[in-house]
Amino acid sequence: MMMNRRSFLGTTAALAGTLAAPAVLGQARPRAVVIGGGAGGATAARYIANDSDGMIDVTLIEPTRHYYTCFFSNLYLGGFRTIESLGHSYGTLAADYGINVVHDWATGIDRDARTVALAGGGSVPYDRLIVSPGIDFKEGAVPGWSTAAQNRMPHAYKAGSQTELLRAQLENMREGGTFAMVAPPNPYRCPPGPYERVSMVAHYLSQNNPTARILILDPKESFSKQALFEDGWARHYPGMIERIGPDFGGGNVEVRPDSMEVVVDGQVEAVDVCNVIPAMQAGSILQDAALTESDWATVMPATMQSVMDENIHVLGDSARQGAMPKSGFAANSQAKVAAMAVRHALTDSRLFPARFSNTCWSLITTDDGIKVGATYQAGEDRIEAVDTFVSQLGESDEVRAETYRESLGWYDSITSDMFG
């Protein structure tokens, strides 16, 4: 396919750029720098590098060498995936797309000088910056919990060692024990995520510890795909799952990691595993660079540019963009629009109308998949939904199995869309 021609050109031009471009062209290539190598950042870097035919110098700053996708990490908890199958490296982006992949922490953005500071020292100059750092947790959001307690009460909401820890705790839970989840308030990463996780934990427990129970403490009145999840839980895991909503104290929860207790509206309850998913906010680098207002970085819908700084685009979970959920699919979709806008700004390539889409698949049990999704467009000052769809109650087993197979195909496609 064309990719080979392009990546060949990209690499060649990258070499020329490093060695001789300033002398030959009289001017260095414009520089796009991307902070964060997840669904938003990796996609944006790849699309800018691939589509600009080497005309733009692309740097991707990402601290980890192996990225574990948050999407599908619940399937690992349920035993449907290995942790290895969720890991991806940046080798192809560097080798085949000519992207400078820098494995370091971006510690700050100097918006006046247009540079990104690195933890390892030095800084990286940019003409356009794309920031896609994912989420951070709000300290103090769940009384009694802090990141210092995350080894006793894992969040497992950034995939990797936290996810493995939660799985290990699940495996070691005493017979008939209680798995508690403190669910997050809106808005948060992956709206169906906590409830798919409950489904996967229930799947594991129903096979390995069938007298165990699951307690969800939820500050929200309702949640994504609620009717579909609750129908699935009643069919597959009768009596195992109890959800306490805000009417019964689900919004008034304190945790005690040392004694493994949760306090719900003043009632103390001992639990065996406690998955705390606190309230979230934009990645701290955005907070530090004064690009956020009340927790999130507001962006312009047609380009994903920060309303605070036109040289900076913010993607994915950290962005306040309007109607799209915070999901890997959404970040990947936004990245393509931002990549087009960055290329237009730096090389005067064509500008097309912003088109976005999203689908979130969730697995309830073996071969029982559900989905929700929509198409989106840029409105005046926010992204707006165009058309939406959601799985229906009472669908046949065949349709549900097909939906799950679809999600497997999607995983393979989106990860190759991100990492090449």
Place this chain on the structure above:
Amino acid sequence: MLRRILLPILATLAGAPVALAQEGDAERGAVLFRQCNSCHVAEPDGPSRTGPNLYGVVGRAAGTLEGVRYSPAIREAGEGGLIWTVETLDGFLQDPRGYIPGSRMSFRGLPDLQDRMDVIAYLTGDAPVVHSSDLGRLSPEIFTIEGDVEYGEYLSSECVACHSASGSDEGIPVITGIDPEAFILALHDYRDGHREHQVMTTVTARLTDEEIASLAAYFAMLEE
């Protein structure tokens, strides 16, 4: 016997419509059809086995032969207006379960375009060749709209989030190897309600005829 089936490819490379022809070899198709024999015959008045008798299938609405236990998915596709033509058979034979999710046909598909054309030539026999564009559902002009390849490339970025650009068809069909006419027909069929799929119906709802032509032109170029 070399039965000639034209599969017009209306790619608009460099602005000029290019028509390519793909010939189907019915004799070779008969040999290829042996792998279908455990479930299908293709004889006049032949019996339907696990799957329907495929004699006369070209031009027939999907899921409508009497006395066959079709999957609900095939039956619904026929009720939705799916007619077996060179293009729709081409799409189905390439990836049966991707083309009609819920189909019970356990055949993995024929990845090679020539193989598919040969089988379709065999199934057509002496009957008239039926192209989707012959059905009158879409005006012929739809297939001659000049696509904007660069716009198509941008629009395609929405497709490849789910449809692998690298040719894996696990769970979701490959769309890089479908000929432009079949591609255009499929997107119009989703948009106009002749084919049903939650995601595809939603995604195509906002596509204009020109945008569909642009996508087809881009994906056709990828094959080169």
